[in-house]
Amino acid sequence: QDLEKKDQSQQSQVQTLENSQAQLQNHRVAFHAGFYTSTEEGSYGPFDVGTVIKYKKVLTNVGGGYSADTGEFTAPLKGTYVFSFVVHTTNNTFTSLMKNSEALVYGHDKSVTEKWDSTTGVAVVTLEVGDRVWVKLQPRFRFSAFRGFFNTFSGFLLFPM
Amino acid sequence: QDLEKKDQSQQSQVQTLENSQAQLQNHRVAFHAGFYTSTEEGSYGPFDVGTVIKYKKVLTNVGGGYSADTGEFTAPLKGTYVFSFVVHTTNNTFTSLMKNSEALVYGHDKSVTEKWDSTTGVAVVTLEVGDRVWVKLQPRFRFSAFRGFFNTFSGFLLFPM
Amino acid sequence: QDLEKKDQSQQSQVQTLENSQAQLQNHRVAFHAGFYTSTEEGSYGPFDVGTVIKYKKVLTNVGGGYSADTGEFTAPLKGTYVFSFVVHTTNNTFTSLMKNSEALVYGHDKSVTEKWDSTTGVAVVTLEVGDRVWVKLQPRFRFSAFRGFFNTFSGFLLFPM
Numbered sequence A, B, C: 001q002d003l004e005k006k007d008q009s010q011q012s013q014v015q016t017l018e019n020s021q022a023q024l025q026n027h028r029v030a031f032h033a034g035f036y037t038s039t040e041e042g043s044y045g046p047f048d049v050g051t052v053i054k055y056k057k058v059l060t061n062v063g064g065g066y067s068a069d070t071g072e073f074t075a076p077l078k079g080t081y082v083f084s085f086v087v088h089t090t091n092n093t094f095t096s097l098m099k100n101s102e103a104l105v106y107g108h109d110k111s112v113t114e115k116w117d118s119t120t121g122v123a124v125v126t127l128e129v130g131d132r133v134w135v136k137l138q139p140r141f142r143f144s145a146f147r148g149f150f151n152t153f154s155g156f157l158l159f160p161m
Helices: A002-026 B002-026 C002-026
Strands: A030-035 A041-044 A057-062 A079-089 A092-099 A102-110 A117-127 A132-137 A143-146 A151-160 B030-035 B041-044 B057-062 B079-089 B092-099 B102-110 B117-127 B132-137 B143-146 B151-160 C030-035 C041-044 C057-062 C079-089 C092-099 C102-110 C117-127 C132-137 C143-146 C151-160
Touching: A002 B002, A002 C002, A030 C117, A057 C117, A079 A092, A079 A102, A079 A132, A079 B151, A079 C102, A079 C117, A092 A117, A092 A143, A102 A117, A102 B079, A102 B117, A117 B030, A117 B057, A117 B079, A117 B117, A117 B151, A117 C102, A117 C117, A143 A151, A151 C079, A151 C117, B002 C002, B079 B092, B079 B102, B079 B132, B079 C151, B092 B117, B092 B143, B102 B117, B102 C079, B102 C117, B117 C030, B117 C057, B117 C079, B117 C117, B117 C151, B143 B151, C079 C092, C079 C102, C079 C132, C092 C117, C092 C143, C102 C117, C143 C151
Parallel strands: none
Antiparallel strands: A030 A057, A030 A151, A041 A143, A079 A117, A079 A143, A079 A151, A092 A102, A092 A132, B030 B057, B030 B151, B041 B143, B079 B117, B079 B143, B079 B151, B092 B102, B092 B132, C030 C057, C030 C151, C041 C143, C079 C117, C079 C143, C079 C151, C092 C102, C092 C132
């Protein structure tokens, strides 16, 4: 009887362990996408208002958090995430990585004529389910769009909470 | 009796698993902080000696490793970590990501008049408990400080060792 | 008898848990290396063909995936990885982070005379065992090589698949 009781208690412990390990394996979220033009060279913007940069060329999208339609990553679960973006310019760019309507890191790069330049932002941030992360092109600025991964947006779940 | 012995052995295995899974869950370390001024625009530096950049605006600090008072991240446990920093300039900046007194990656950006520019560094490094990671402004250089996250310092634990 | 059967079933569950936890602990892959010259300042390139940048100064290499001899990271297991690179220039650089022969992110930075600049790329990508990730110096471009970590290549395994 005593042994049977122990056994049941063990069974419950093992179940708990299996659940949390399954959770760990389900918590795989990672993406990498590029803003991509089919033409050789071009400029994107300027616009009068802040604009979501829609990275249409999706290379990685484990867990399905990133949408090429909206350009936004939507957190599928609460946790701490890491994001980064790269923007190239031959002119004057001003961008920011956004959590909903809050800026996490800016990328400002005012280039001179005929010069190439880039700016890269990184942020580590805790998100609630449904929080949206996106890259904003600030009003009246532009960036340089080319064929290939010159302008990218990436992110991944670091740990669930 | 045989069964009882097996049961004890299982109990010990389950205990070991629970401990190492608890460890995994406790090993959550991640931060993101910005160097932030309340004025609209300004320059930080130059100084005669190398100076710790103190990122006062703390957005993320899971695990408490980063201190806004000292500007330093102190490793709470041995493991491999990832760090990054972004610096903006309208002048001439020279910075480095430091592990104690050792440089892990430099960010050098000599801009021309009226131009905006940024430099971003990333490093992956194994730390012992108590190792300090910080961003150094090199002697006689400056960077550009603004309201908002133009200058950031981020990091996270990749895995304990 | 019933108890004995339960016990065997539990033993098998515990074994499965131990195996997958051992896997988690073996899946530690992370590196950070610098392109490093012993001279104070210099330029690397240009070459007529695309060239692997060989980062010889290896600071971190957990799991042994990076080779200073070839300059390439070779995936020891299938999974999703994160990579980044930093390139400095005082001239005109054009680099790309490569997965085998496919570009994941570009770094193009055409500087003006006597200026320092840098470009940083980040990518999140799923690799099969044996896939190679490297940084390519594009034909006819150069970058600036100095003593110290001005030019770096880093990466880590995010999760196995």
